[in-house]
Amino acid sequence: MSRLRSAVQNGNKVVLESDENTKRSQKKKTAIAPAVKEEPASLSLAQNSPYHFFQALDDISSFRRQLLAWYDRSKRELPWRTAAVTESDVNIRTYAVWVSEIMLQQTQVATVIDYYNKWIKRWPTLEDLASATLEEVNEMWAGLGYYSRGKRLHEGAQKVVREMDGQMPKTAEGLLKLLPGVGRYTAGAVASIALGQATGAVDGNVIRVFSRVRAIGADSTSPAVTEALWTLANTLVDPDRPGDFNQALMEMGARVCTPKGPVCSQCPVQMHCRAYRKVAVRQEEGTKRLLGKSALKPSSAPDIEECGRL
16 A cells, blocks of 8 residues: 555656646646556465465475365266266267256256256267257256256357367367357366366355365455456366366365365365364364463354355
8 A cells, every 4th residue: 555655646746747847838738647557456466465375386286186085085976077087089078068067057966967968868969969959959958947058058069060160169268269158167167177178167166165275255256356266276276187176176165165064074175274274273272261271362263154255
């Protein structure tokens, strides 16, 4: 703030000096103070809040290793995950993961499984879906809700077949730019899972995990925090297993780091979690006070659900 105030004051000084020099010849002309250049919000937050980011490479490696080890032991077997691993045709693989990600928007995994299996059985390739009618697509989609999702899948398949020679985009940037209904998260998820691109994918589960792990209490919908979360995701993603890493984060958010009653005892990255550490410290202080071993001032123990805006 002091630097900003100084810059504004210097700017005012320039205005005054300029007015004095030009007043005789140009009485109506007013000099303009130079603008103060602002840093991008995400860069500023990362530089000024190191507490909320990983600073050591060893910590990043440890976080990746522990999360992926847990995922290998605990992951759910899902049909789109099987397709991502077993399907050798990159076009069919990308299509399969894309369908799953669109279906999973606003819909629980348990509900999606049956719809996904029926969809892939009826339209196993882009070309099959592109040749279907919108009425057939809506009929297949019935019960999932948000029918515009099915319509965008249909439109996207037709666009790829007619305008892109049947070839799905090969990067997150291409998916985001060329496919209707594909946003930043979906592009990152499909690119990392189906194409092996080392890019982050930030959904609601990941926001909650990061907000707790790095004790980010600011509004996650604000532009600065959104960019900070994406910076964190792109920094942490494992370059050798990006798809598994992103799915592991989402899986942990859905099953362990839940909105209410997180199961911290089962968290694979507990040692990296600042929210958990805050709660543990407060609980220890409370125990010491209760036993009369500390003269610390009373302080209410925080709930881990409140250590980060969820």
